[in-house]
Amino acid sequence: MNKRIAVLLSGRGSNFAAIAAAVNAGLIPASIAVVVSNRAGAPGLDHARALGIETLVLPSPGITRADYDSALAAELQARSVDLVCLAGFMRLLSPSFVRPFAGRILNIHPSLLPAFPGLDAQKQAFEYGVRITGCTVHFVDEGLDSGPIVLQAAVPVLDTDTVESLSARILEAEHRAYPQAIALVLSGNYSIEGRRVLRPKQ
Numbered sequence: 001m002n003k004r005i006a007v008l009l010s011g012r013g014s015n016f017a018a019i020a021a022a023v024n025a026g027l028i029p030a031s032i033a034v035v036v037s038n039r040a041g042a043p044g045l046d047h048a049r050a051l052g053i054e055t056l057v058l059p060s061p062g063i064t065r066a067d068y069d070s071a072l073a074a075e076l077q078a079r080s081v082d083l084v085c086l087a088g089f090m091r092l093l094s095p096s097f098v099r100p101f102a103g104r105i106l107n108i109h110p111s112l113l114p115a116f117p118g119l120d121a122q123k124q125a126f127e128y129g130v131r132i133t134g135c136t137v138h139f140v141d142e143g144l145d146s147g148p149i150v151l152q153a154a155v156p157v158l159d160t161d162t163v164e165s166l167s168a169r170i171l172e173a174e175h176r177a178y179p180q181a182i183a184l185v186l187s188g189n190y191s192i193e194g195r196r197v198l199r200p201k202q
């Protein structure tokens with residue numbers, strides 16, 4: 001049966017666009033069932049609408065985190081979503097969401113975790129002075145940027161870099177890594193041992 005993905009975003013949506021392109025190219029054997037945002041004005045929603053994908057806005061002010069996350073889980077369950085992809089979704093998810101979708105939520109983060117979790121990861125890495133940073137696709141658990149790692153891509157930091165130029169190269173790496181990680185997870189061709197996500201031996 002065709003797998004169904006939900007993409008959650010809060011802003012620009014360039015990772016969503018990369019996922020949608022990979023779906024269209026047949027690199028991800030799935031369809032995008034819905035794109036959800038907590039922000040009505042998120043540019044990523046316009047792109048989803050242009051592609052004819054259902055969009056859903058769930059604003060959060062005035063709602064407790066637990067109620068918000070339960071409502072979000074219910075919306076995705078109603079659409080028989082198999083895999084949830086966080087793509088710049090700038091909200092922490094509580095157990096009310098993470099439990100019903102345990103092992104079925106991915107996130108992309110713009111650093112080589114566990115270095116530089118949280119906000120402005122590219123700036124954190126730049127200011128720390130690391131020579132190599134990158135991006136990480138990981139399963140989401142109840143912590144902050146803390147679940148088992150599916151895939152990482154390294155990006156060197158150049159002497160000539162600014163936070164902006166470094167962020168742009170990390171973003172290119174994100175656009176390659178996220179579709180690859182989604183395809184792997186949807187294939188089911190992996191096992192998790194402790195924190196390690198392992199591919200079967202060829």
Ligand code: GAR
Pocket residue numbers: 009010011012013014015016044087088089108109110118119120121145171174
């Ligand atoms: C991406 O760089 C993503 O890694 C980051 O937000 C950006 C969203 O861009 N996510 C986080 O920092 C999560 N902690 P996009 O809207 O163009 O995909």
